[in-house]
Structures are given as C-alpha cells and as structure tokens.
Amino acid sequence: MTELPVLVSESSGVGRLVLNRPKAINALNDEMVDLMAAALRRWRDDDSVRAVVLSGAGERGLCAGGDIVSIHRDAKALVESGAGDEEAAACPSAVFWREEYQLNSEIAKFPKPYVALMDGIVMGGGVGVSAHANTRVVTDRTRLAMPETGIGFVPDVGGTHLLSQITDNIGVYLGLTAGSINGADAVALGIADHYIPAADLDAFVTAIEATSVDEALARFTQTPPPSELDAQRGWIREAFAADTVAGIIDRCAAVGTEAADKAAATLRAKSPTTLAVTLRALRNPLPTLDDSLHREYRVSLRCVRSHDMAEGIRAQVIDKDRNPGWDPAEIDAVTAADVDAFFAPLPDDLELTIVGD
Template sequence: MGRETYTGDVAFEVRGHLGMITLNRPKALNALTQLMCESILIQLQDWAEDPTVAQVLIRGAGDRGLCSGGDISSVYRDMLEHQPRDGGGLLPESTPSYAAAMPAEEFFAVEYRMNLTIAEYPKPYIALMDGVVLGGGVGVSAHGSHRVVTERSRVGMPETTIGFSPDVGGTYLLPRSPGNTGLHLGLSGIHLTAADAIFTGLADTFVPSEALEELTQQLTEHPVDEVLPRYAKHPGDSAVEQDAEWIDAAYSAGTVEEILVELEQHSSSYPGAQQAAAALRAKSPTMLKVALEAIRRGAQLSLSGALAQEYTIAIHALRSHDFREGIRAQVIDKDRTPRWNPGQPETVDEDLVAHYFTPVPGKLLSLE
C-alpha cells in the first residue's frame, strides 16, 4: 500500500521507498500552476529529510505527456490587468506597472526555486519524460539525476514562440549542449525526439513507454541505478546530431540577423536550415535577441545565476507587448498570427535588449 499525502492538481504518494509526484491536470496537459510548484517544492523538502524515502519519481497523468509548461493563460490575465493593450517594447520602469506587484512574478519565483531544488536534490530524482515535455516541463525533469525518455517524447523550449525567452534554467542547460545545438533549440523552439534529447543533454536514458509501469514498480523496491539499466534501450539516431555541422556553422554568427543569413545560405543544401530560418522569422524578434544573449551569458553562469538572470528577464517580459501578444496568438485566440512590435530583427533597438538584463530594484530573485 502507498502513503498518499495530497491529491489535487498534483498528487504525492510514497510506495515502498519511492516518493511519487504525479502532475494531475491531464486536460491541461499537466500545465504547472503556482500552487503546484509550491506543493512540489514543499514535498521535495519534506522527502529530503524522510529516511523512508530513498528516491523520488515525477510523471504526468494521462497519456499525452509529462507537462506542457506553465499555465500561461493565467499569466496572460495578469498582464492584461497591469498594462495597456497598445504600444510596443517595454513600459518604463517609472510607470505604476513596474512598481506594482504582479501575481505572475511570484509564480516564476516559486517555479525557479523548485527548479534549483530539483537540480540540487540529495536523493535520486527520476523524471519520466514520456510524451510532451515543453518549457516548464523541461524544468521539472531535465534538472533531475535520472531523465527517462520514450519513443513518444517531444521535448522542447518553445518560449520565443510566445514572445518570451527560455527559462526554468534553460539558459543554463542549452549552452551546455554540444556545439551550438542549444542555441538552435532555444531560438527555434523545435521539438526533440528521445534521441535528440539525449544527444543535447536534456535526457539520459531511453526506455520504451510500454515498460514504464513495470519500471516504476521496480523502483518502489530497488535503487534506480540497479533497475534502470535493465530497461534501457538504444534510442535510435538523432536528427539534431546529424544536422550538427550546419547548426554549428550558422549559429556561430554574432547576431540574429547574421544567423538568419547563414541559415538561408545553408538552405539549398540542408532542408533543416531552411526550416530553422522560417521558424526564426515567425518568432518575436526582440525575444530572439534576448534569448541569444541569455543563452550565451548562461554558458558562464551557475544554475542559480542563470535562474536569477531569467527572473529579471521575466520581470521585464511581463511588462512587454510581445509576451502578451504571443500568448494571445498561440493560446488565447489561437489565430497563430502574432503582431510583434518591433516586427523585424533589424529594427530591434539594442538598448531594448540590454534593458531585459537590467535588474529592477525590489524585484530580484533570492535563491538562498
């Protein structure tokens, strides 16, 4: 019998020596709310001190995936209440919007603290990255010690699609992928297969989805390092690895504009480069530049430093036109036709990009 501690949008249970976290919003593809992140953070802290819990596992309810990211519909409602609907760029820091507290700020703060707790967890943390694992889903899995993908896995950081920048520690993980593949993932937002996720360092082990239930049962009784190798299979070939040559060449360029030129020059020889160029053209020009800078800076940062930087970016993004417009186009109205402002990379002011990295007094992320 298991020991159940809480059931709601996230469920916790202890089976044998395994602490189990189940993201339990299958109709919303297990998107994370602030309460879910707070609950996971508190439970992880409790289990870290519980001698009866030897290891922890996280999984998603339903058959569609682990987690599609954060609940950005609530973030959108928050932005509507705190900023005008016209204009572009960022609101000045002197406006009441910057001084006022926004509930979404606390959501990001709690989520990022949870990400760091997972990365520093003193016990094995096993993530079943089956199905869709996007954005915040990467945050609850890719920082773990044992990251399991399946033939159904679709892993990605698609934040630039909604006018945001990779977060949940993505700017720490992505620059540590081979070559420039992390830049490609962070800017284009492509979905990775199991083999791609393992190649880029976002996952470790391929296990067929049909074996996950048996694997989980074995983990209730035996250590993960003893059990997992028995279920591991070869993930197949990675398309990202096969494309690494043109990815490294194109993303070595200094700016977004130059990257686009390089991608288009490679398009005649590599269909993937053509697809990447088209993908980048559809993203927020401002956030492409912010993401490029954030990922490059992240190569020199610790995870806590990257999360603090991401929080500063988030504070500014919550006051921006493009983040609100991106969510509207992709999630609210679903017309898939965002009207970015500025509309082209060439017209994005470099001072605007730099502003996203400028800490706002009173709105800094404490990870102590």
C-alpha cells in the same frame, strides 16, 4: 472530493509525485509547485524515503508548461497600464515564477535519486521540473521543447542554463526556433540520461520500489535509436555561430537545405526582440543554475510587461490567428539598448532570492 493537482504518495521507500491535470497536459500552477516543493523538502530529510519518481497523469505527457492564459491576463494588464518593474513583480505570474524557479533550484540540488519520467510532451515548465533532475528518463514518445520564443517570451526555468551547455550551437538553434526534439535527441544532446520505452515505464517504477534505481535502470534502459538532430550538427554549428539573429537567418538561407530554410522561415516569424534577448542570454552563459535563474527572473519580469509577450500569447493561444504584430517588427530595428534593458538589475527588494540548502 476533487483530486489534488499533484498526487503525493510513498511506497516501498519511494516517493511518488504525479502531476495530475491531464486535461491540461499537466500544466503547472501555483498549487502544484507548492505541493511538489513541500513533498521534496519533507523527503530530503526522511531516511525512510530513498528515491523520488516524477511522472504525469494521462497519456499526453509529463507537463506542457505553465498557465499561459493567466500569464496573458497579467501581461495585457501591465502593458495597458504602462507598468514598471515594481508592478510587474507584484503580479500573479511573477509570484508564480519566484516559487517555480525556487523549485527548479531545489530539484537540481536534491540529494537522493530524483527520477523524472520525461514521457510524452515535456515543454517549458515541464522541462524545469525534469531536466534538472539527477536521473532523467526519456521514451519513444518524448517531445521536448523550450517553446517560449513562440509566444514572445524567453527560455526560463533554467532553460538558458541547459541550452547554453549543448555543443555545436544546437542549444542556440533550439532556443531560438523553439523546436522540439525526441527522446533519442535528448540523450544525444545531454538533456536526458536514459532511454526506456514508454510501455516499460510502469514495470520500471515497480522495479525501483522492489530493488533500487540503479538496478531498475540496468534492467530497463535501452540504447536509443540514432538522433536525427545530432546528424544535423554540421550546418547548425556553422549557421548558428553568427553574432546576430539577422546573421543566423542569412547563414541558414545560404545553406539551402529544407531544414535550414525552415529554420530561417521560423526565425523570421518570431518576435525580433525575443530572439535578440534569447541570443544574448545563450551567448553569455552564467556559471550555475541559480545564477541563470536569477537572470531569467529579471528577463521574465521585463517580458511580462512587454508588448510582444502579450501579443504573442494573444496570437498563439487566445485568438489563435497565428498573426502576431511584433513591435518592432523588423530584426534590424532591435537595438543593443533594447536588449540591455531586459537584463538590467532590479531594485534589491525585487530581485529573485534563491533560498539555500
């Protein structure tokens, strides 16, 4: 019998969710989201379950995101057919996003300790199932990122909500450049709560089962090493304060350091439209995670039927030529109206609905 893509179990009052697609770095699919949601809904009202622990199978990471190949298939078909919002909302990727964003919301509201072991690669959808948890544990192996702008997409799964709360424009920097951070960075920036060496994770979970989450954290949490990204706050705060992507690139170039030059080069290579839409979202944060997910769904639908998402995935994942042909190709060619279109309301029957508690 083929193993399920999420292993669901209970032991000593602790519910275990193990993402179980290690060859794909546990990338999320519809079945995984359904299995997680069903378990959490059962456990939230089960008095015999006092805590939940999320982890990933294999040695490479918790979760590398979603199924990019299937998203490319939808995007390519929608672009070739000239589809609108209604057709986009009916595609498999949109159905997945509706279920995934609902799960993100339920994780954030889960009433018991939900311990996310953010070990190894934690990207995109992996951030969505972990960084909204009430107990977020990173390790010496953590590599966390919202890499969406690298494929002509915009941070989703509540990513705009998380990034907009990081001070000194570091969230803007990470959202635009799609840069990855380590465990020490994540704690310093407030994206994670506790730092535990990867070698101690099994013993940590055993301690949760034997005692409690608080006692296990007290025993195994360590002070993280200094954050290298935190040390760069000064130039990032100033350079990424510009009102436009072009202005940010100019400010990065003016800084003149290796890190700032790299940031400028990274931005020049990305989809101008994607960057402008991401900047708009991060500069205009919404009050709650659910509000952000609602807006992100609108943006995601517009992305999946846009030229740049189909082209970005083609260049990075399908053909791997790393040479996307963006349209428009120049940052100055992206108009305010172009950006507005990504955020425009959908027909009422197409809008994302977050089911209440």
